[in-house]
Amino acid sequence: MTGNNNNQEISERTKRVLSIQSHVVHGYVGNKAATFPLQYQGWEVDALNTVQFSNHPGYQFFTGYSSSPNELVDIISKGLIDESELSYDAILTGYISDVEGLRKIGDLISQLCKDSKKIKWLLDPVLGDNGKLYVSEENIKIYQEILRTASIYVVTPNQFEMEVLTNVKITDLPSLRVAFEVFREHYPTIQNVVVTSVELPEHPDVLTSACSTFNNADKNKLYIDIFEVPIIPAKFSGSGDLFSAILLNNLFSYKPVPKNEGELLKSALHRTLIQEDAILKRTYELTLKEFNHTQTIDNLSIVKDLKLIQSKDLLVDESLYSNVSFKCSSI
Numbered sequence: 001m002t003g004n005n006n007n008q009e010i011s012e013r014t015k016r017v018l019s020i021q022s023h024v025v026h027g028y029v030g031n032k033a034a035t036f037p038l039q040y041q042g043w044e045v046d047a048l049n050t051v052q053f054s055n056h057p058g059y060q061f062f063t064g065y066s067s068s069p070n071e072l073v074d075i076i077s078k079g080l081i082d083e084s085e086l087s088y089d090a091i092l093t094g095y096i097s098d099v100e101g102l103r104k105i106g107d108l109i110s111q112l113c114k115d116s117k118k119i120k121w122l123l124d125p126v127l128g129d130n131g132k133l134y135v136s137e138e139n140i141k142i143y144q145e146i147l148r149t150a151s152i153y154v155v156t157p158n159q160f161e162m163e164v165l166t167n168v169k170i171t172d173l174p175s176l177r178v179a180f181e182v183f184r185e186h187y188p189t190i191q192n193v194v195v196t197s198v199e200l201p202e203h204p205d206v207l208t209s210a211c212s213t214f215n216n217a218d219k220n221k222l223y224i225d226i227f228e229v230p231i232i233p234a235k236f237s238g239s240g241d242l243f244s245a246i247l248l249n250n251l252f253s254y255k256p257v258p259k260n261e262g263e264l265l266k267s268a269l270h271r272t273l274i275q276e277d278a279i280l281k282r283t284y285e286l287t288l289k290e291f292n293h294t295q296t297i298d299n300l301s302i303v304k305d306l307k308l309i310q311s312k313d314l315l316v317d318e319s320l321y322s323n324v325s326f327k328c329s330s331i
């Protein structure tokens with residue numbers, strides 16, 4: 001970071017986010033994947049942990065416990081808001097597996113965002129991945145109810161979550177478009193949607209990310225921007241949680257601020273994908289090096305822990321954006 005950047009940061013009020021996600025003692029998913037990147041990018045992060053696990057469930061064994069829904073709600077409403085009178089620029093919600101907890105936190109954050117229009121809520125509807133739910137079926141209904149009624153700045157489903165929330169199977173670009181249309185129809189109070197990644201059989205070498213803003217003056221038109229990111233041959237635990245954290249930062253810090261919301265969303269998504277790609281590539285290379293000592297490369301299909309500390313330079317490297325660009329089009 002340059003001296004100039006430091007001065008600029010000091011002159012601006014430090015942005016503050018309440019991040020409600022899982023905690024793992026070892027590794028990087030949930031709040032562990034979001035806190036350091038946001039802090040390193042200049043945010044005050046108030047991290048509320050919905051569970052505390054030894055490590056994430058992608059490991060063969062993990063142990064831990066969940067926070068009770070009433071405790072979580074009390075910490076926010078009594079401890080943070082009433083007593084400490086904290087106000088937030090953003091609220092980030094991710095893994096909340098407990099059904100009652102999700103309902104109560106959903107109601108509380110909806111109310112907070114109603115009371116203070118300046119809070120921007122980024123909701124990652126963590127339900128599952130690759131065709132599999134990793135929370136209860138009931139969570140789907142609760143997310144649908146939250147999305148139907150709350151005013152949310154941006155929602156970041158992965159492909160499976162978008163399919164579950166819209167009941168549209170995404171197999172190609174036309175069906176991706178239908179999913180966005182159904183999403184806008186069912187959840188009209190949502191301002192922006194980013195589908196983090198979609199695997200399309202017609203493009204087997206890339207992951208497609210898509211975004212649309214529903215705040216356009218022309219309500220009859222739906223503009224969807226898509227980016228194509230070359231696939232790294234591995235699965236990364238925590239990639240979605242890292243993604244939502246850096247997207248949040250990019251939405252707040254993109255300069256100069258584009259003239260309309262659609263342009264901001266598209267530009268912030270592009271930056272997010274470039275940063276994410278750089279971090280996943282570094283993670284992959286470092287893991288491969290460690291792995292090579294013990295196993296063959298063919299076995300490296302799941303990367304358990306993001307190398308976030310080793311990637312800290314990439315979180316603030318402005319030169320990334322002039323060196324990398326992903327193919328972009330509209331559908």
Ligand SMILES: Nc1ncnc2c1ncn2[C@@H]1O[C@H](COP(=O)(O)OP(=O)(O)O)[C@@H](O)[C@H]1O
Nearest residue numbers: 129158196197209230231232234239240243276
């Ligand atoms: N194997 C991969 N190769 C390249 N990029 C990836 C890969 N896995 C994840 N990503 C990046 O990470 C982002 C979030 O990952 P994704 O799998 O969509 O989220 P989630 O973990 O919520 O399912 C994607 O937008 C994509 O840019």
Ligand SMILES: Cc1ncc(COP(=O)(O)O)c(C=O)c1O
Nearest residue numbers: 022029030095237238239240241
């Ligand atoms: C405890 C916990 N937090 C967060 C996540 C989300 O991880 P990802 O970003 O890989 O979807 C998961 C999913 O594995 C999880 O089990």
